[in-house]
Amino acid sequence: VYQVFENVARKYDVMNDSMTLGIHRVWKDILVHKMNPCPGTLLLDVAGGTGDIAFRFINYVRSVRQRQLQRKLKHDQNLSWQEIFESYQNDKFNNSLGDSQVVVCDINREMLKVGKQKAQHLGYSEGLSWVLGNAEELPFDDDKFDVYTIAFGIRNVTRIDLALQEAYRVLKPGGRFLCLEFSHVSNPLLSRLYDLYSFQVIPVLGEVIAGDWRSYQYLVESIRQFPPQEELKAMIEDAGFFRVDYENLNFGIVAIHSGFKL
């Protein structure tokens, strides 16, 4: 798994775009929208190498914070001087993220490097941390994070149950587990088209764009091997999560699983 991603790191984003015809951006947007984070949320993005989810999270929280500050401003129009003075002292005045933070954790140094570069390039400076770590054995304390996300990463984990248990461990009580992953298409017609596309087109794209069809062959096969929606839901419940639910996107090509540590 490590070597696959070493090869793939640099071209990861380009390949994603071409393989999924750019829809992966929408999927990731939907994930963050479903999360609906409010300022002050601490997010752990596992296997989040190049930072897609992290950046979207920061954008979302920033806009929510803007709205909050605007509302506060409107409300504060009629304050006395004393109250305004106090608010200057109490407010985290310059905090555009409202104390929200993302920790991006990945097993692969190359992916993290690419992610850091991207962050610099796009101008994301505050609220981001990059940590090297294994999803089956996270280098974090218990009960730390508000949200745990793993987007297109869990199928690469050897022991999914261990990763789920780790997720449960590091989440605060009330915390949320979100998993975005390729899943099973139930519609038979679509399934055939999808299979055709996956096995014929994607490895070819892999060779053309990244010069590596083997990795993408592996990718497509690992998608087929991955447990279907209900099975993954059962595994998440086994790890101790409540209210486990999934939402199919694009008829099951991708699914978002969600669970709470209650």
Next chain:
Amino acid sequence: VRCQQYPPLRALQASAALRAASDEHKKEPWASSSQQHFDSPPAGHQPEEKPQGPHPSYTGQGGQQSEDYESEEQLQHRILTAALEFVPEHGWTAEAIAEGAKTLGLSVAAAGLFHSDGSELILHFVSDCNTKLSELLKKEQKLVQLGKAEKKPIDEFLRDAVEARLRMLIPYIEKWPQALSVLLLPRNIPSSLSLLTSMIDDIWHYAGDQSTDFNWYTRRAVLTAIYNTTELVMMQDSSPGFEDTWRFLENRVADAMAMSNTATQVQSTGEAVVQGLMGAAVTVSNAGTCRAVR
């Protein structure tokens, strides 16, 4: 031996631990019923098997897991109740719910348990208010039965009941219009409508069997109209202590009584509709004056 398959009855370990840590000694009477379902816990699913005590009270071994299990629903109920205090500041939104969850020691992500438009919070509040109203009316009825209070004439009774119920909105009045619009979403209409009708039925129930010449449906419709229109007037009201609203209420109730005293029986709910229209007209003219004043 029954094996309960529904997840809601599984022990909410995290929240149970939280509540043990915050020293809650309350005896939870409902826990005893969920206790029965745990006679045979789902095989192998509970990593920590908590000893099944004969009673649900907190064992008092500081920090130890408490034995009163809570269902998801009850936890949701607690979160929503805690969220209410943040509504004046944040509105009926997921943010208020997140703040509420925070006060209970849960992560802000717990707001994800609910819809992002705050529907559940509003419905919870409405149902809470209705319960409070029921209790208030029951108490008053008891006083009357014990002879400690006079039985009120029907118009005064209705007026007081509607006023008491509407007064519960006062702390949230600024954000209430937002709540009303959410209650009217197609998704919420079944619940909000049933809450409304059960509240109205409740009031009539406690109003007793004073003859009013109305038949049951008409009574319901008339009081619903009175309630809804008074609520709308209250949204627009800027008079001190909401005097205008109470005066409006008095007039509407008087109209309703007058209707019943006329020779003709009220056969259809058409009259109630007319009342509603009248109320709407008053609301519009009030809105006009308010805008002019501003």
